[in-house]
Amino acid sequence: MSATPIRPSPDASDTPRQEASERRRRSILDAARACFGESGFAGATIGRIADRAGVSNGLLYRFFRNKEHLFEVVLEEVIRDWVREMVPRDANQSATDALEGMFRRSVEFCRAHPLLPALLRDDPTLQLARVGSASRDRVQPHRDLVAGILSRGVAAGELRAELDVAAPADVLCQLQSDYSGRAYRRDPAFPDDPAIIDAVVALMRNALPASSAS
Amino acid sequence: MSATPIRPSPDASDTPRQEASERRRRSILDAARACFGESGFAGATIGRIADRAGVSNGLLYRFFRNKEHLFEVVLEEVIRDWVREMVPRDANQSATDALEGMFRRSVEFCRAHPLLPALLRDDPTLQLARVGSASRDRVQPHRDLVAGILSRGVAAGELRAELDVAAPADVLCQLQSDYSGRAYRRDPAFPDDPAIIDAVVALMRNALPASSAS
Amino acid sequence: MSATPIRPSPDASDTPRQEASERRRRSILDAARACFGESGFAGATIGRIADRAGVSNGLLYRFFRNKEHLFEVVLEEVIRDWVREMVPRDANQSATDALEGMFRRSVEFCRAHPLLPALLRDDPTLQLARVGSASRDRVQPHRDLVAGILSRGVAAGELRAELDVAAPADVLCQLQSDYSGRAYRRDPAFPDDPAIIDAVVALMRNALPASSAS
Amino acid sequence: MSATPIRPSPDASDTPRQEASERRRRSILDAARACFGESGFAGATIGRIADRAGVSNGLLYRFFRNKEHLFEVVLEEVIRDWVREMVPRDANQSATDALEGMFRRSVEFCRAHPLLPALLRDDPTLQLARVGSASRDRVQPHRDLVAGILSRGVAAGELRAELDVAAPADVLCQLQSDYSGRAYRRDPAFPDDPAIIDAVVALMRNALPASSAS
DNA sequence: TATGAATGAGGGTTCATTCAT
DNA sequence: AATGAATGAACCCTCATTCAT
Numbered sequence: 075m076s077a078t079p080i081r082p083s084p085d086a087s088d089t090p091r092q093e094a095s096e097r098r099r100r101s102i103l104d105a106a107r108a109c110f111g112e113s114g115f116a117g118a119t120i121g122r123i124a125d126r127a128g129v130s131n132g133l134l135y136r137f138f139r140n141k142e143h144l145f146e147v148v149l150e151e152v153i154r155d156w157v158r159e160m161v162p163r164d165a166n167q168s169a170t171d172a173l174e175g176m177f178r179r180s181v182e183f184c185r186a187h188p189l190l191p192a193l194l195r196d197d198p199t200l201q202l203a204r205v206g207s208a209s210r211d212r213v214q215p216h217r218d219l220v221a222g223i224l225s226r227g228v229a230a231g232e233l234r235a236e237l238d239v240a241a242p243a244d245v246l247c248q249l250q251s252d253y254s255g256r257a258y259r260r261d262p263a264f265p266d267d268p269a270i271i272d273a274v275v276a277l278m279r280n281a282l283p284a285s286s287a288s
Numbered sequence: 289m290s291a292t293p294i295r296p297s298p299d300a301s302d303t304p305r306q307e308a309s310e311r312r313r314r315s316i317l318d319a320a321r322a323c324f325g326e327s328g329f330a331g332a333t334i335g336r337i338a339d340r341a342g343v344s345n346g347l348l349y350r351f352f353r354n355k356e357h358l359f360e361v362v363l364e365e366v367i368r369d370w371v372r373e374m375v376p377r378d379a380n381q382s383a384t385d386a387l388e389g390m391f392r393r394s395v396e397f398c399r400a401h402p403l404l405p406a407l408l409r410d411d412p413t414l415q416l417a418r419v420g421s422a423s424r425d426r427v428q429p430h431r432d433l434v435a436g437i438l439s440r441g442v443a444a445g446e447l448r449a450e451l452d453v454a455a456p457a458d459v460l461c462q463l464q465s466d467y468s469g470r471a472y473r474r475d476p477a478f479p480d481d482p483a484i485i486d487a488v489v490a491l492m493r494n495a496l497p498a499s500s501a502s
Numbered sequence: 503m504s505a506t507p508i509r510p511s512p513d514a515s516d517t518p519r520q521e522a523s524e525r526r527r528r529s530i531l532d533a534a535r536a537c538f539g540e541s542g543f544a545g546a547t548i549g550r551i552a553d554r555a556g557v558s559n560g561l562l563y564r565f566f567r568n569k570e571h572l573f574e575v576v577l578e579e580v581i582r583d584w585v586r587e588m589v590p591r592d593a594n595q596s597a598t599d600a601l602e603g604m605f606r607r608s609v610e611f612c613r614a615h616p617l618l619p620a621l622l623r624d625d626p627t628l629q630l631a632r633v634g635s636a637s638r639d640r641v642q643p644h645r646d647l648v649a650g651i652l653s654r655g656v657a658a659g660e661l662r663a664e665l666d667v668a669a670p671a672d673v674l675c676q677l678q679s680d681y682s683g684r685a686y687r688r689d690p691a692f693p694d695d696p697a698i699i700d701a702v703v704a705l706m707r708n709a710l711p712a713s714s715a716s
Numbered sequence: 717m718s719a720t721p722i723r724p725s726p727d728a729s730d731t732p733r734q735e736a737s738e739r740r741r742r743s744i745l746d747a748a749r750a751c752f753g754e755s756g757f758a759g760a761t762i763g764r765i766a767d768r769a770g771v772s773n774g775l776l777y778r779f780f781r782n783k784e785h786l787f788e789v790v791l792e793e794v795i796r797d798w799v800r801e802m803v804p805r806d807a808n809q810s811a812t813d814a815l816e817g818m819f820r821r822s823v824e825f826c827r828a829h830p831l832l833p834a835l836l837r838d839d840p841t842l843q844l845a846r847v848g849s850a851s852r853d854r855v856q857p858h859r860d861l862v863a864g865i866l867s868r869g870v871a872a873g874e875l876r877a878e879l880d881v882a883a884p885a886d887v888l889c890q891l892q893s894d895y896s897g898r899a900y901r902r903d904p905a906f907p908d909d910p911a912i913i914d915a916v917v918a919l920m921r922n923a924l925p926a927s928s929a930s
Numbered sequence: 931t932a933t934g935a936a937t938g939a940g941g942g943t944t945c946a947t948t949c950a951t
Numbered sequence: 952a953a954t955g956a957a958t959g960a961a962c963c964c965t966c967a968t969t970c971a972t
Contacts, residue, residue: 095952116330120946130954132948141946197328213477234494241487244479245463252462263427265458273455280448281495305972309935334963344937349964519951523956544758548942558958560944569942641905662922669915672907676894677887691855693886701883708876709923737931762967772933774969783967937969944962951954 080139099137101127106148111189114197115145149212152190157215159183162223169227170282174275176219177250181271184254191255216250217243224282233282242282249274294353313351315341320362329359371429373397376437383441384496388489390433391464395485398468430464431457438496447496456496463488508567527565529555534576543573585643587611590651597655598710601648602703605678609699612682644678645671652710661710670710677702722781741779743769748790753831757787791854794832799857801825804865811869812924816917818861819892823913826896833897858892859885866924875924884924891916 105126109118120141124131138144160180162172184191194213221243227233253274256266319340323332334355338345352358374394376386435457441447467488470480533554537546548569552559566572588608590600649671655661681702684694747768751760762783766773780786802822804814826833835854863885869875895916898908 091952098953114328114330116328119944121944131946132954132956133952135947136952241481241484242491244484245488245491248466249459249463252466267455270455270458274459277456277459277491277495281491303972305933305935312935333961335961345963346938346965347936350935355963517951519954519956526956542756542758544756547940549940559942560959561957563943564956669909669912670919672912673891673916673919677891680890680894695883698883698886702887705884705887705919705923709919733931740932761965763965773967774933774935775931777968778932933970933972935969935971937967939965939967941965942963944960946958946960948956948958949954950956 080137080143098127098129098133102129102134102137102144103148103151106144107152107187107189110145110148111187111192114192115141148189149193152187152193153212153215155187156180156183156190157219160216160219162219169223169230169232170279172223173220173246173278173282176223177253177275177278178271180250180254181256191251194251194255213247213251217247220246220250227282246278249278294351294357312341312343312347316343316348316351316358317362317365320358321366324359324362329355367427367429370394370397371433374430374433376433383437383444383446384493386437387434387460387492387496390437391467391489391492392485394464394468395470427461427465431461434460434464441496460492463492508565508571526555526557526561530557530562530565530572531576531579534572535580538573538576543569581641581643584608584611585647588644588647590647597651597658597660598707600651600654601674601706601710604647604651605674605681605703605706606699608678608682641675641679645675648674648678655710674706677706722779722785740769740771740775744771744776744779744786745790745793748786749794749829749831752787752790753829753834756834757783790831791835794829794835795854795857797829798822798825798832799861802858802861804861811865811872811874812921814865815862815888815920815924818865819895819917819920820913822892822896823898833893836893836897855889855893859889862888862892869924888920891920 102123105123106118109123109126112118120131120134123144124134134144138147160176160183162176164172164175167175217240221239224233224239224243224246228239253271256264256270316337319337320332322340323337326332332355334345334348337358338348348358352361374390374397376390378386378389381389431454435453438447438453438457438460442453467485470478470484530551533551534546537551537554540546546569548559548562551572552562562572566575588604588611590604592600592603595603645668649667652661652667652671652674656667681699684692684698744765747765748760751765751768754760762773762776765786766776776786780789802818802825804818806814806817809817859882863881866875866881866885866888870881895913898906898912
């Protein structure tokens with residue numbers, strides 16, 4: 075180990091020195107998010123991240139043990155931000171409205187943070203096996219959110235009550251992840267088309283509600 | 289001749305020599321499927337693929353122009369096999385039965401050839417913009433299959449007629465890909481659970497049919 | 503910045519760091535001169551050059567884009583030094599004296615910098631068609647020098663006036679290059695013998711002057 | 717060593733089998749001459765030589781120990797052919813006419829056999845140090861030819877008698893080599909221009925004869 | 931005899947990481 | 952604290968050489 079261990083993210087940036095330091099840490103993380111998002115783990119290079127952050131490559135090793143460590147921190151952050159973004163804003167919405175809102179906000183979030191969809195897809199270029207720990211619970215918060223909404227909807231008689239909510243929540247989360255990622259893929263074979271987003275919403279709305287007739 | 293550029297896959301393996309050669313080509317392709325599936329394009333290395341195939345690294349360059357060419361061939365092969373597997377067996381089925389059958393066969397296929405989903409998921413914008421041509425149409429056959437079934441169902445009055453079929457076909461294909469891939473991911477966060485497969489089927493069956501009342 | 507493409511040779515080496523860096527650049531160039539001189543472009547290896555310079559192979563790529571770039575710079579440098587050395591010192595000399603002086607200085611230069619002739623001899627059509635630009639004008643300055651002297655001699659009535667000076671200048675330059683290179687070849691079949699140098703001088707002195715009788 | 721040592725060039729091709737074999741050996745040598753001439757020793761590849769000869773790469777190793785051995789044989793042959801070509805045709809010519817004829821024939825020979833000039837120039841891409849033995853005497857026959865002509869000319873009172881002939885012979889040979897090689901270099905900086913050939917001839921004719929006045 | 935499939939050492943190059951400044 | 956020069960392992964790829972057929 076080095077004589078100067080990794081500097082943690084300070085809880086409070088007291089001195090101006092610490093502030094400047096924290097600002098640099100942030101810019102490195104932002105640059106890393108962009109680079110990993112564009113090029114995957116293997117494709118991104120420390121040099122490019124440092125350039126993009128406007129610092130020297132050596133500085134990265136003062137904040138992060140190595141490339142993998144930096145990657146782990148980036149992943150944790152982006153998941154955290156994503157989940158935070160998806161939390162329903164309005165407690166009075168119907169379940170389906172809440173799901174639709176969550177879905178659309180997720181899509182928007184991924185447009186701005188392209189690393190997330192790759193992560194959710196377990197993109198091989200990310201080499202997620204290397205980080206392991208972080209990936210364990212990276213989607214559970216999402217499912218919990220969705221499952222909570224479904225439960226509320228079932229309790230309110232708004233949604234079908236047949237099944238347990240876990241499996242449908244999984245499916246809905248999967249769809250949200252998938253179509254959130256389209257914006258990022260830029261692959262004409264996987265278009266990021268409002269009409270398709272609407273089709274997903276329609277499918278959800280068709281599939282979930284208790285049959286209106288009953 | 290000596291500096292044979294690339295040896296093609298012989299249509300008929302006449303001599304034992306050609307047979308052995310074709311066997312080696314196969315083992316390279318299989319190893320490549322595994323390595324690309326596990327590590328993505330950038331993460332996989334020629335050396336590891338050769339090791340896994342039990343051949344020298346140089347041999348790869350007799351069959352494939354370079355790493356990208358090898359990847360293209362792997363991609364084409366696995367897509368072709370997959371689509372072939374999904375083609376509906378029975379022309380007399382209802383549309384929803386056909387979709388369910390296709391879905392379940394796709395899942396089974398991926399259980400036996402676990403590398404497809406990893407390749408499908410491998411984001412082409414990352415390292416593979418160059419492959420281009422191959423990726424263009426790698427999922428279109430799948431969508432065409434699904435769209436054909438939907439159209440038949442609409443024509444037969446079995447399915448809702450509101451929308452055009454393209455968008456729902458996209459969504460259904462996406463779901464098929466996703467859940468076909470679970471077997472491979474072996475990630476507890478994305479379980480390969482019969483109950484969830486059933487939930488997907490249920491969602492499809494709920495969302496698609498013309499309302500029974502009508 | 504981090505991913506600095508190529509570090510240029512600094513005009514003034516201010517800091518000790520820059521000085522040390524420049525010293526390394528020099529040692530790489532010197533090693534490259536030696537290796538290219540001994541083995542030609544294709545035969546020389548980056549690894550051997552780095553070893554000889556006492557640096558790691560990676561360092562070469564901080565100073566030079568690639569092997570070809572390194573070769574170009576070596577070529578330019580050595581040509582520049584050589585031409586600089588040959589410029590006539592004394593404007594009052596007769597043309598033949600000036601040519602003889604230039605010739606003998608060129609020979610001496612090559613004795614001290616024995617790698618020039620090897621580089622000059624390195625056939626550009628073989629591996630170096632790509633270098634192109636640099637090789638275009640690598641000998642023209644030499645010919646211009648010689649042609650200038652011949653013109654002066656013709657104007658002064660010292661030399662035959664029959665021909666244009668371009669062709670004889672070419673021949674004289676060729677001879678200067680050849681015999682300048684002998685010191686380096688160390689091939690007993692091509693001796694570096696003062697008697698032969700004198701023979702060249704004698705041949706020039708015989709061939710060029712206006713016939714004394716006329 | 718191999719169980720089947722190198723097959724020598726048979727003195728007499730008795731059987732049809734031996735004839736065919738000898739024909740193949742020849743075609744390999746011809747292809748090698750062309751390839752080494754175009755690309756130097758390091759740049760030429762066994763594969764390309766075999767292709768050009770219309771045989772498999774493995775066959776080369778039945779006739780030649782390895783790449784270096786093939787190269788040595790090629791060099792010996794080309795030198796032998798060159799000297800054979802330069803031998804004066806007409807014993808009654810004047811010395812200067814004989815030299816001019818030899819010079820012009822040498823130039824023509826090199827146009828057809830481009831390896832020679834590279835060899836004469838000791839082109840670094842040829843890596844002549846590797847073969848050694850052959851290069852020892854590769855130019856002596858040429859000098860002997862020229863020196864013989866000069867001696868005859870001196871004896872006949874046609875040429876200046878001051879010097880011994882060795883040194884001028886060296887210079888003339890050098891010039892012959894140089895300008896023979898121009899055709900091959902295809903470098904605009906070293907033009908293969910009849911006017912320059914004529915200039916060389918003129919220089920020889922000016923420099924060598926006994927002053928006509930005397 | 932002749933082939934060409936197969937090998938693997940070694941080439942040029944990149945880049946994560948270290949460390950003197 | 953911050954830099955960026957320097958390292959060297961590991962990448963992709965080429966090609967001289969061998970050997971089963």
